[in-house]
Amino acid sequence: MEIMQPFKTEVDLQTGVFSPTRDIITRKLSNMATMYADVEAAQALLDSGDDPIIYEVHVTELPEVEGHILHCTTKIYPGKIGDEYFMTKGHYHAQRDQGEVYVGLSGEGYLVMQTESGESSAIAMKPGTAAYVPPYWAHRTINTGSEPFVFFAAWAGEAGHDYGTIERDGFRQLIVEKDGHLQVIDNPKYD
Numbered sequence: 001m002e003i004m005q006p007f008k009t010e011v012d013l014q015t016g017v018f019s020p021t022r023d024i025i026t027r028k029l030s031n032m033a034t035m036y037a038d039v040e041a042a043q044a045l046l047d048s049g050d051d052p053i054i055y056e057v058h059v060t061e062l063p064e065v066e067g068h069i070l071h072c073t074t075k076i077y078p079g080k081i082g083d084e085y086f087m088t089k090g091h092y093h094a095q096r097d098q099g100e101v102y103v104g105l106s107g108e109g110y111l112v113m114q115t116e117s118g119e120s121s122a123i124a125m126k127p128g129t130a131a132y133v134p135p136y137w138a139h140r141t142i143n144t145g146s147e148p149f150v151f152f153a154a155w156a157g158e159a160g161h162d163y164g165t166i167e168r169d170g171f172r173q174l175i176v177e178k179d180g181h182l183q184v185i186d187n188p189k190y191d
């Protein structure tokens, strides 16, 4: 591996914005409409001409190879599709035996995780929460508040991303608002 020069990034703790600006990934509803439990609500919103930004990721541009520690901030906007809060797509790592660390910076949300052997977990996050995604756990974050939910993440360069398994199967647990209250429910479409 080549010797790389050390560098730093200033992170706005409220917005997650990187300075200097690096790569920014934007996910709109149209990029993930079928991932919401209420597909009809998602489609109705798109049909009305509304395609909200669900989340943005500010990423360091580092080689995705063993030895490097990739890191990013994610800002999930507040909102719901049907009863389900705005969320990230979620993924397994392509290399399943690679974990990840999340740190809440602003707003509030949930980190939902699951393994392919049937375990599930839902952890509430707020500013200052350091949450650990162990190897083998798929992970998705959800904004359960009325302000943007912003967090920092760091993971191994060789981990890679497997979005396809989640796009096909979804998560076992959904974070929804029912009768004005947050609820963690079983996904009726998961089997």
Ligand SMILES: [Fe+2]
Pocket: 091, 092, 093, 100, 139, 155
């Ligand atoms: Fe990850």
